[in-house]
Amino acid sequence: MGKDGTDDRLVIKGVEFSSRLWVGTGKYRSNEEMALALEASGTDVVTVSVRRVDLKRAAGSLLNYIDLKKVKILPNTAGCYSVEDALRYARLGREAGLSDMVKLEVIGDEKTLFPDVIGLLKATETLAKEGFIVFPYTNDDPIMARRLVDAGAACVMPLGAPIGSGLGIRNPYNIKIILETLNIPVVVDAGVGTASDAAIAMELGCDAVLINTGIAGAADAVAMAGAMKHAVMAGRLSYRAGRIPKKLYATASSPLEGMLL
Amino acid sequence: MRLKVNGELIECSAGTVAALLEELGVSAPAVAVEVNLAIVKKKDFGTFALKEDDQVEIVNFVGGG
Numbered sequence: 400m401g402k403d404g405t406d407d408r409l410v411i412k413g414v415e416f417s418s419r420l421w422v423g424t425g426k427y428r429s430n431e432e433m434a435l436a437l438e439a440s441g442t443d444v445v446t447v448s449v450r451r452v453d454l455k456r457a458a459g460s461l462l463n464y465i466d467l468k469k470v471k472i473l474p475n476t477a478g479c480y481s482v483e484d485a486l487r488y489a490r491l492g493r494e495a496g497l498s499d500m501v502k503l504e505v506i507g508d509e510k511t512l513f514p515d516v517i518g519l520l521k522a523t524e525t526l527a528k529e530g531f532i533v534f535p536y537t538n539d540d541p542i543m544a545r546r547l548v549d550a551g552a553a554c555v556m557p558l559g560a561p562i563g564s565g566l567g568i569r570n571p572y573n574i575k576i577i578l579e580t581l582n583i584p585v586v587v588d589a590g591v592g593t594a595s596d597a598a599i600a601m602e603l604g605c606d607a608v609l610i611n612t613g614i615a616g617a618a619d620a621v622a623m624a625g626a627m628k629h630a631v632m633a634g635r636l637s638y639r640a641g642r643i644p645k646k647l648y649a650t651a652s653s654p655l656e657g658m659l660l
Numbered sequence: 661m662r663l664k665v666n667g668e669l670i671e672c673s674a675g676t677v678a679a680l681l682e683e684l685g686v687s688a689p690a691v692a693v694e695v696n697l698a699i700v701k702k703k704d705f706g707t708f709a710l711k712e713d714d715q716v717e718i719v720n721f722v723g724g725g
Contacts, residue, residue, distance in 0.1 A: 423725030448724025451666040452686055461721050462689050477724050491719050494699050495692035611725030
């Protein structure tokens with residue numbers, strides 16, 4: 400692995416990711432802005448949602464704005480509140496996209512959008528058996544993360560904070576425990592509001608970060624996409640470099656030897 | 661023939677999924693189709709026969725996180 404991080408690749412179930420910043424495609428002001436943000440982010444994987452085709456107007460397909468030669472499509476099951484719905488959307492997403500990857504969401508509550516982890520576990524198990532590469536969006540609960548691994552998850556995606564909240568990594572200690580407990584990739588999903596949040600996730604040792612609102616909702620989405628790219632790279636490099644331990648008192652950086660008496 | 665497509669009743673002459681997509685002007689690069697809650701594989705679009713009162717869902721990808 401190069402010290403500059405350029406060949407520090409992430410591989411999940413044989414799928415290689417050159418970028419550790421994963422980007423959502425929702426909430427941009429226009430498809431054009433989204434395309435520019437994706438380019439600025441340097442990402443090679445984007446999440447998308449499965450929805451009815453609008454038969455009344457010929458809306459331009461989202462995929463016309465994504466360079467499918469460079470970028471992988473990761474369908475999600477956002478908006479699903481039951482196992483049955485999540486399975487249905489995952490299967491439709493696979494059929495539409497011809498990829499086995501799914502970002503699995505089983506939502507438990509409209510206000511918090513926190514995952515229904517019991518439903519999530521059931522859906523993960525079923526989809527893994529059907530050959531899906533399952534990326535479940537889950538709580539920052541280390542025990543649940545382990546159960547998802549047992550159920551066949553390819554990685555786990557603990558939330559940093561509620562979806563779209565921009566509150567950052569609210570429980571870095573739990574994320575750290577998840578990282579120490581599991582031997583599969585951990586991708587922080589949701590809550591990242593600004594570049595330092597992304598850097599913190601990566602400094603903890605997370606394998607990647609998925610951001611949507613933090614980029615799309617910024618006053619200048621394209622500029623924020625660039626900021627997130629650098630933050631993720633800096634955080635990853637910092638993690639691999641090995642930070643100094645925190646201490647309460649000072650340790651001089653300059654030598655005492657040679658000082659004038 | 662009467663079909664329910666994406667929640668709306670329509671009258672159409674299409675006999676297969678492929679013909680229905682053409683009649684509706686759906687040319688998205690990545691669509692998936694369900695008929696009566698069962699997915700129809702892309703390779704079967706041309707042969708899968710639709711019948712009166714079938715419930716059809718046609719989906720594609722939109723922006724999401």
